[in-house]
Every structure is written in C-alpha cells, then in structure tokens.
Amino acid sequence: METKAYTLCDFINLDCSLPERVSLFEDKFITQLNREKLNGGWMSSIGPINTEMKVIDNYSQERNVISFISNNYLGYSKHPSVVEAGIEATQIYGCGMNAAPCIGGYSDIQKKFENDIAQFLHCEDALTFSAGFNANCGPLLVLLRKCDIALVDMYAHSSVFEGLYNTNTKIIKHNDIGYLEKTLLSMGDKYKTRMVIIDGVYSQDGDIAPIDEYVRVCKKYNAMLWVDDAHGIGTIGETGRGAVELYKALGHVDIITGTLSKSFGTVGGFIAGSHQIINFLRYHAKSNIFSTAPTPLTIASAQKSLELIQSDVYQREKLQENTHYFKNKLTELGFDFGTSQTQIVPVKVGHEIKTGRAARALLEKGIYVAAIIYPGVKKNDARLRFVILASHTKEQLDYTIQALIEVDDMLSIRKPVNELCICD
Ligand SMILES: Cc1ncc(COP(=O)(O)O)c(C=O)c1O
Structure with missing residues (x-):
C-alpha cells in the first residue's frame, strides 16, 4: 500500500x-x-x-x-461601464496592439492609464505589463545586480522570487521589523543597493504588512522599499489606494507594483516609481520590451475600473x-x-x-x-x-x-x- x-x-x-522525471510525476503525483x-x-x-x-x-x-x-x-470584471469601455476600445483599436510598446505598440490610452495610475499611487511615473507577474519579475531582473541585495519577505509572491536571479538575496522573517532592522544593521554598506521587498497584502494569509514601520526602517538604513500590493489596491485604504495608503505612507515608498487582474477586473500589471526608474525600465525590462503591449480592452477596462475605485x-x-x-x-x-x-x-x-x-x-x-x-x-x-x-x-x-x-x-x-x- x-x-x-x-x-x-x-x-x-x-x-x-x-522523460523519466515526467513519467514518475505521472505515476506518483497524478495517480x-x-x-x-x-x-x-x-x-x-x-x-x-x-x-x-x-x-x-x-x-x-x-x-x-x-x-x-x-x-x-x-465585481468590476462585469461592471457595465467597465465592459462597455473594453468593447469600445476593441472596436476602435482592434483586439490587440500587435507590437511591443517600445516599437510602436504603445497607445495613447496606455500612456494615459500609466499617468493616472502613477498619480493615484502618488508616484511620478508607471509602466504597464501584460501580467502582474511580469511587473515584478521583469523589473527586478534588471534593476538589481550582483553589487546589490534584495531583502525579501519569506511570503512574498513567486513573481518576486523569479526576479532575483541576477542579485543577492536575503529572505527576511515575515512582517518582523526587528529582524529586518538587525539584518540591515549587520549588513553595513557591503551592498550598493539594499532593496526591501514585501507584499502589501499577503496572497495566501491575507495579512497586511506594517508599511509605516518598513518606511521608518528603510529610511534609517538607507534601503529602498518595494511593495507589491496586488491584493490591497482597490480594497483597502481610505480611498482604495491600498496598504501604502492605509499606513499613511503614500509618497514614501520607492516602488509599488500591482495587478489589473483583481480589483481592476481585467488582466495585466504595473510598476510605479520615480521617472528615472520607470524610464530605465522602459528600455531594459525584457518582460515589457520583448512582449506585445496589453490589449486595448485590458487598458480601457482598467482605466474605467480606476475611475470606479475612486468614486464607488x-x-x-x-x-x-x-x-x-x-x-x-x-x-x-x-x-x-x-x-x-x-x-x-x-x-x-x-x-x-x-x-x-x-x-x-x-x-x-x-x-x-x-x-x-x-x-x-x-x-x-x-x-x-x-x-x-x-x-x-x-x-x-x-x-x-x-x-x-x-x-x-x-x-x-x-x-x-x-x-x-x-x-x-
Ligand atoms: C501578491 C501577488 N503579486 C503578483 C501577482 C501576479 O499577478 P497576475 O495574476 O496579474 O500575474 C499575484 C497573483 O495572484 C499576487 O498574488
């Protein structure tokens, strides 16, 4: 037995x-x-x-x-005005942009959405991707190098861990500010960039990161802070701006990433940060440069959802x-x-x-x-x-x-x- x-x-x-591995997988796991x-x-x-x-x-x-x-x-995936906006954009622009953003697939509606989502999150600029996964993984692969280190919460999303192949990584205890502070202190200035990476709302446990504490410690040790708020944007914060707003830290976080597949009811993702970081990514993030721009439906529906998040x-x-x-x-x-x-x-x-x-x-x-x-x-x-x-x-x-x-x-x-x- x-x-x-x-x-x-x-x-x-x-x-x-x-062939042996996949056969074992079939015999044991699928069985x-x-x-x-x-x-x-x-x-x-x-x-x-x-x-x-x-x-x-x-x-x-x-x-x-x-x-x-x-x-x-x-419920925005089926909200009449979100659906209608998507249909209208499809009728005007077609079903797809059929080119990568940096070689012509960048539409005026994508540009507007990026401006608006950046403003919404109190950031200077933003860049859109065809999935939330790509908005974490692609930028991390090019922003952090061998002279840097990522200090990543142990329960951060898989799309973050997939982005860490080109840098040093230290896994930090979940929501443990004392541990983070001790780690940053012991690290001194060994690395050129110390990037603390957390989720706003954790996808499997549903708990919220104490963003204000992270901001305080990151400032003290001159570390940067990256918050993936895929589940928080739209759902928490007084005006739906997510975990960063909940902790009154808008304007104090270096990078915020998010997805369009949850509160926004469509598909895609974005990264928001300074003009310089976003500009760097426009020319370096391979998951953006070598991937066709999000569909017009995606962008137009997300734009309408963004309006609803603020009014509804x-x-x-x-x-x-x-x-x-x-x-x-x-x-x-x-x-x-x-x-x-x-x-x-x-x-x-x-x-x-x-x-x-x-x-x-x-x-x-x-x-x-x-x-x-x-x-x-x-x-x-x-x-x-x-x-x-x-x-x-x-x-x-x-x-x-x-x-x-x-x-x-x-x-x-x-x-x-x-x-x-x-x-x-
Ligand atoms: C915390 C977190 N970040 C990123 C993602 C990736 O988002 P997407 O499904 O849009 O690729 C998810 C998806 O579930 C997530 O939970």
Whole structure:
C-alpha cells in the first residue's frame, strides 16, 4: 500500500532524465490526485466566473457551485461601464496592439492609464505589463545586480522570487521589523543597493504588512522599499489606494507594483516609481520590451475600473462587510483563519491530502474553494483559501458556513492537523 503523500516539490530535482522525471510525476503525483479525486484546481468553468457558477472536472458531471476562487473583489470584471469601455476600445483599436510598446505598440490610452495610475499611487511615473507577474519579475531582473541585495519577505509572491536571479538575496522573517532592522544593521554598506521587498497584502494569509514601520526602517538604513500590493489596491485604504495608503505612507515608498487582474477586473500589471526608474525600465525590462503591449480592452477596462475605485465607495464597504460577516461566523465556530486582516480568508487545515479531501467534500456540497498546498504555502500549513467578494450574498456565506460545519463533522478540519498520511 502506498503510504507517502507526494508534493509537487518531490519531482523538481530528481536526478534522472526529463522523460523519466515526467513519467514518475505521472505515476506518483497524478495517480495520487486521481485516487483522491483531488484535481479540483484544474476544473473548468462553464460560462462566467461568478459567485454562483457552473464547473466540470474529470470525476463528475457539471455542477452549480457557490465560488470562492475569483479575485474579482469589487465585481468590476462585469461592471457595465467597465465592459462597455473594453468593447469600445476593441472596436476602435482592434483586439490587440500587435507590437511591443517600445516599437510602436504603445497607445495613447496606455500612456494615459500609466499617468493616472502613477498619480493615484502618488508616484511620478508607471509602466504597464501584460501580467502582474511580469511587473515584478521583469523589473527586478534588471534593476538589481550582483553589487546589490534584495531583502525579501519569506511570503512574498513567486513573481518576486523569479526576479532575483541576477542579485543577492536575503529572505527576511515575515512582517518582523526587528529582524529586518538587525539584518540591515549587520549588513553595513557591503551592498550598493539594499532593496526591501514585501507584499502589501499577503496572497495566501491575507495579512497586511506594517508599511509605516518598513518606511521608518528603510529610511534609517538607507534601503529602498518595494511593495507589491496586488491584493490591497482597490480594497483597502481610505480611498482604495491600498496598504501604502492605509499606513499613511503614500509618497514614501520607492516602488509599488500591482495587478489589473483583481480589483481592476481585467488582466495585466504595473510598476510605479520615480521617472528615472520607470524610464530605465522602459528600455531594459525584457518582460515589457520583448512582449506585445496589453490589449486595448485590458487598458480601457482598467482605466474605467480606476475611475470606479475612486468614486464607488460602496463596493469597497460591501467587501469589508462580507468579510467581517464570514470571519465572525468562523470565529464563533472555532475555525482557524490565521492572521488574515482582509478578504483573503485561509481556513487552516494543515495536511495537504486532508485539505484536498476537505475541498472535494465541499465541492460535493456545492462550494468551490481552492485547496492551497505546499509549495504555495509551507509544508503542513495547507488551507482552504476562501476569497470573499463584494458580490457574495449573506445567503451564500451562510450556506458555506453550514457546509463547513458538515465537512468538519466528516473530516475534523476545525483545528489544523499535520500528521495524516495518505493511507489514513
Ligand atoms: C501578491 C501577488 N503579486 C503578483 C501577482 C501576479 O499577478 P497576475 O495574476 O496579474 O500575474 C499575484 C497573483 O495572484 C499576487 O498574488
């Protein structure tokens, strides 16, 4: 009987040929998923992704579910004026720009969006990319070199770590300002640039970085500060400017990156900073220079979402209200959602397979939630990541809580456990 619970990392550094590696992956990992019916992450949606939607996977017929997988926090992906702006731009400019920005694919609407997003974030300039991933990874690869060092929060997004191949890296303890200060002090002036890189809102735990403290320490030790606020912009801060605004630090952060795929409801990403940094990137960031400009739809829809973020406080308040409602119920019932301070609500289960089973059991009850496992999070810190949206209804949240109670009766998920093995 198979006793090992395989994780994705078991198949990365195997000392055998590529055909052997992929074959082992199929035999061990995919077989494990199929045995447990855990392949939910690759389920297909049928029709639009909404709080109620239709899905199908390899193991069952199509079904209607209440969904917690989307990052369309404010509902702008389907907001009539956001959709209309995208359609209108498509009719005028076409479906694609069909050239990289630096050789002619740079439209007037992209230029305007970059000006406006920079202003919104109190930065001098901004540059847009076809994905949020590329807005972190591409700039980091060219901004930081061998004479520099990146001090990166251990839970920063993967797109940051992918950008660090050309520089020195020091992983810093999560949200631990004392540790950062000690590290900067001991480092002295060994490196030409010290770049502290954090998320505004952490994507798997939903907690917020104390940006004011980071600003204070970075100023004291002459370090630069980079904040990836993919999940905070639009959702927090008095006027939706994100974690940096929440901590009254607008104008004090060197670089802010973000995505258009969450609050903005479309796809793409941006980096904002000084004129000089952005100008340097316009000529050096390969994920921009060697990649076709974002589609007109993307840019025009994002522009409209940016306007709505500034005028439509209701959706932001509704998001907070829904999040509090859901978390209060979880707290009353003794479910553990860790350090979350936002709409990202990780119900901690612990063991990978048990988390997958819980996600499957919820699916059977009509709830679609992502099981986040290693290496997305630490080993044995797997969780069901509920992403709350402004558009969820109280009835949907109540139904979900009831389903969680029933799944807990079957699988005991209320307190995280981590010693389960696959044959249990
Ligand atoms: C913190 C963070 N940064 C960057 C990204 C990448 O954004 P995109 O999906 O637009 O590539 C994500 C995506 O989930 C994220 O969570």
